[in-house]
Amino acid sequence: MAECDCSNQKEQKERKDVTVVCRCEDITLEKIREYIDKGITDLEQLKRLLRVGMGPCQGRTCTPLIIREIAAVTGKPLSEVPLTTFRPPTAPVKLGVLAGGECDD
């Protein structure tokens, strides 16, 4: 049992500096900062290069956090950081349901 705890702690320690910002696509704050530091401060570009905001929640969770990072680096007020286009559907839907003749579960 003790060993278990130990390795757990080690893992915890290794991931200490890791903050997952985009939970759907498993993208960390560090990765996002690395790209922003490279000069990519356009949310559209970040989305396409890192997949942030491309998960099932379409960025509902991560976009506000990323916008804050961009604003901090560019010195722009939050309201002036351009957002990405929201793509339908609003919630994921099964192809079988769209094709008709099946109930979603």
Added chain:
Amino acid sequence: MTKTAEAIVIGGGIIGCATAYNLAKLGCKNVVLVEEKYLASGATGRCGAGVRMQWGTEPNCLLSRDSIRMFESLEEELEYNDSIEFKQSGYLLLAYNEKMVEQFHKNLGLQHKLGIPSRWVTPEEAREIVPHLNIQGLHGATFCEKDGHCNPFKATDAYAGAAKRLGVEILTYTRVTNLLKYGDKIKGVETTAGTIEAPMVISCAGSYTRELGRMVGVDIPVYPERHQILVTEPVEPLQGPMVMSFYHGIYCQQVPHGGFVMGLGDPNEIKDYNTDSTWHFMQEMAAKITFILPVLKELRVVRQWAGLYDLTPDKTQILGAVAEVPGFYVAAGFSGHGFMVAPVVGKLMAEVMLGKEHEYPIDMYGFQRFASGNLYVEPSVV
């Protein structure tokens, strides 16, 4: 304020970025690329990301065959330390009637002459390649294992990064509003960020090439047409090849990230700049794909979007100099398959502009063919 350059590239899609990179690589010192929005914001960033050699005309077979060979080593050539997600797991093209069987055999003849390793497969063999394929009504298919997928954002990023390292200046969020002439010759461009003068200007602006042509009095027959597409949630690897049916007008591939990307050509689409997404597309796409690949009915659609094809009357791209306006060049009209030919097109256009030797019969691609009636009608498009 007026800037000067040796060459101006209009458009920051894969074609513009590949052309700018190759111009700089061949020694052009001062190249400026002008993009209205951000890189890959046009068709490139909206495309199906498929690459295939299986075409029905010589111009398309040549460009795609050699481009796919170049994709194989593109990361090294461009010193890209990310991945362009290039994978070769084939394209399976389905035939649902005798006419298609005949056409596919004709295509295979041409492809084999050009060294493309495609082959005819029976419905049972097709099901060995894609085990979840519904073979009801299927007459057969063709398969080429060298075909596959590449990530368009990453490939564009790789070209743009390499171009920048060679000194290319990339202006994003800058629109070309007019083309300037001096006598007959091209003199430069007006942009939302001022005038840029250069003796060479190339339009890699997709459908907008028609508008640009009009500014210097030439009619370049390129028309925008909306095409819709969607992606599902990512799942475990399930399907290697792209599955394509011209009968249903659809294509579908699982990309390395795990999602299935699929699109549909609508023969009734109006030719304009509309890129709205429709519910009708989702339903039609879902109905067709769950017939051909029934297991996909369990997958959830995460996102749908649309982009523009830049169509020409024969669905073959327009490449080369515009004879009426010396110094003005065009690489457009890719008719839904410009991503996969970009490596060769970028190289070829730079060679043509700089008067270097090149290995392709460029006249075959010129837009003068529409006046002479020497068309290359591509039969194999969705």
